[in-house]
Amino acid sequence: DTAVSQTPKYLVTQMGNDKSIKCEQNLGHDTMYWYKQDSKKFLKIMFSYNNKELIINETVPNRFSPKSPDKAHLNLHINSLELGDSAVYFCASSHPRTEQYFGPGTRLTVT
């Protein structure tokens, strides 16, 4: 019954690898987001999709590529992982102009 779910919860990988994080929401929202939270707890928007269309694309390295197969899913693929990519990645979803519902997060550790 989880509203916004993410997999995996933890991800430990080596520099240079490629990895994906998956997100699903069952709230019927049209808009989904990816956020990055660094070790200082700064929470920063990365991408947003509305009904499978990219509407927010912040200054993010092009090693990061979001994909939305349908409006209930938003995945994040990261190529050539770097140490600085270590963070907690949160997926979120919302209706237009309303509060956002966050997933439990994926803690990514790059060694």
Added chain:
Amino acid sequence: GQQVMQIPQYQHVQEGEDFTTYCNSSTTLSNIQWYKQRPGGHPVFLIQLVKSGEVKKQKRLTFQFGEAKKNSSLHITATQTTDVGTYFCAENYGGATNKLIFGTGTLLAVQP
């Protein structure tokens, strides 16, 4: 990049004491949202403020939006250990994107 300042960064209180966190922006805000993140958890929506000078209450929590819509505050009366966490304000830039710019957060520690 865009950032919203919150003060203080950290506050440690004794249970029963009050707590306030302030959020300041250099621009006029469409609206502002507040979120709470428990340690190890994810941000959870608390409230949205839209009107100039708006005040909203949720039990022991009081939220205010400044008259000029450039600042906001969250006040907790008589803190409890369950209030522990990081409180974030978030500027909502409105429009179709619903883009949120999160504040730097205030970590609240409550000593029983």
